[in-house]
Amino acid sequence: MTIEPSPGLKGAGAILTIDLGAVATNYRLLREKAAPAECAAVVKADAYGLGMAEVAPALWTAGARRFFVAHLEEAIRLREILAQASIGVLNGLMPGCEDEYRRRGLIPVLNHLGGIEQWREAARAAGTPLSAYVHLDTGMNRLGLGPKETDRLAGSPDLLEGIEVAAWMSHLVSAEEPEASVNEAQRQRFIDALARLPKAKASLANSSGIFLGPGFHFDIARPGCALYGINPAPYGRNPMATTVRLDGHILQVRSIDRPSTVGYGATRQVAKGAKIATIAVGYADGYQRRLSDVGRVWLGDHPAPVVGRVSMDLMTVDVTGLPDSVAHAGATAEIMGPRRTPDEVAEEAGTIGYEILTSLGRRYARRYVGGSPSAEMREP
Numbered sequence: 001m002t003i004e005p006s007p008g009l010k011g012a013g014a015i016l017t018i019d020l021g022a023v024a025t026n027y028r029l030l031r032e033k034a035a036p037a038e039c040a041a042v043v044k045a046d047a048y049g050l051g052m053a054e055v056a057p058a059l060w061t062a063g064a065r066r067f068f069v070a071h072l073e074e075a076i077r078l079r080e081i082l083a084q085a086s087i088g089v090l091n092g093l094m095p096g097c098e099d100e101y102r103r104r105g106l107i108p109v110l111n112h113l114g115g116i117e118q119w120r121e122a123a124r125a126a127g128t129p130l131s132a133y134v135h136l137d138t139g140m141n142r143l144g145l146g147p148k149e150t151d152r153l154a155g156s157p158d159l160l161e162g163i164e165v166a167a168w169m170s171h172l173v174s175a176e177e178p179e180a181s182v183n184e185a186q187r188q189r190f191i192d193a194l195a196r197l198p199k200a201k202a203s204l205a206n207s208s209g210i211f212l213g214p215g216f217h218f219d220i221a222r223p224g225c226a227l228y229g230i231n232p233a234p235y236g237r238n239p240m241a242t243t244v245r246l247d248g249h250i251l252q253v254r255s256i257d258r259p260s261t262v263g264y265g266a267t268r269q270v271a272k273g274a275k276i277a278t279i280a281v282g283y284a285d286g287y288q289r290r291l292s293d294v295g296r297v298w299l300g301d302h303p304a305p306v307v308g309r310v311s312m313d314l315m316t317v318d319v320t321g322l323p324d325s326v327a328h329a330g331a332t333a334e335i336m337g338p339r340r341t342p343d344e345v346a347e348e349a350g351t352i353g354y355e356i357l358t359s360l361g362r363r364y365a366r367r368y369v370g371g372s373p374s375a376e377m378r379e380p
């Protein structure tokens with residue numbers, strides 16, 4: 001991805017460029033890998049921080065027809081964006097919200113027998129069958145019918161009266177670790193349950209699950225993170241395209257004229273003759289404080305290590321020896337992008353790329369490139 005910051009965005013502390021073309025490319029790669037299974041798209045948490053209003057239409061244009069979000073509110077928003085899409089709501093059916101689902105054609109993921117009963121009642125009251133996913137817990141112990149509830153459902157399929165099962169689904173615990181024995185254990189539990197339940201489509205694989213091989217694909221794959229460039233197979237080279245780039249504006253460059261320290265807490269010594277650039281990105285923008293003193297940003301082709309504490313609105317980098325042509329007030333530094341991916345930033349911060357993306361700040365000027373004609377460029 002070669003994206004030059006647009007001159008029109010100079011007033012912002014930082015410019016977040018989101019490459020919708022890369023999202024579409026990632027979708028197509030996952031779809032190919034999952035085929036002949038259908039490839040859905042998980043766009044919860046505002047499309048993992050990238051912006052559902054822009055990302056969902058790009059995925060639709062790339063061929064995605066089945067989407068998943070976590071919350072009802074997200075589903076309502078997505079319905080306004082994509083009138084024709086199939087929309088599943090992972091967190092399930094909140095009591096009293098049945099009408100909302102029905103009116104807007106949203107498909108709840110039923111995570112327990114109580115939810116099944118609620119939806120069955122809603123179907124009865126509506127006098128028409130209603131569609132739902134049914135989530136079977138095969139090892140996560142988080143959401144979904146546990147083994148006893150699954151047994152009960154298998155023994156009394158009439159509990160599903162009026163419910164059209166869009167798919168039986170389950171969720172993998174450790175798909176990014178192909179050696180973990182829990183993957184095969186979950187797959188077997190899922191197969192065993194499917195054999196005892198009424199026939200319908202089945203869905204198990206998240207992004208990493210797609211890379212565990214065809215035995216994990218079933219009928220519908222449900223990738224999220226890989227659409228957005230996170231490595232679904234971290235035991236090897238990342239097959240996904242980078243989708244985000246964050247360019248922070250340099251506010252000041254100062255020369256240190258005597259041995260000193262930089263930033264809060266005086267955590268970092270700097271020698272006489274050092275040069276420090278201050279960039280308008282801080283932890284209030286999602287650039288975590290735990291990234292203090294770690295990693296490096298890029299000024300042109302020059303790396304510049306982060307020095308001192310990250311503060312609320314600012315971070316500081318060491319630009320000693322770098323040419324003024326790149327290290328000057330008004331220039332930008334690549335904080336995240338092809339040369340410092342969200343996965344790398346996550347590793348430096350002791351977290352995962354998901355958290356880095358979903359924490360992307362609201363103060364950034366967002367710029368969408370490579371999109372479908374319907375996606376708008378949103379400039380400040």
Ligand SMILES: Cc1ncc(COP(=O)(O)O)c(C=O)c1O
Nearest residue numbers: 042171206207222223224225226
């Ligand atoms: C039930 C379910 N399916 C699919 C996904 C997508 O997973 P990933 O982002 O790892 O591809 C998630 C994400 O958390 C999920 O909770």
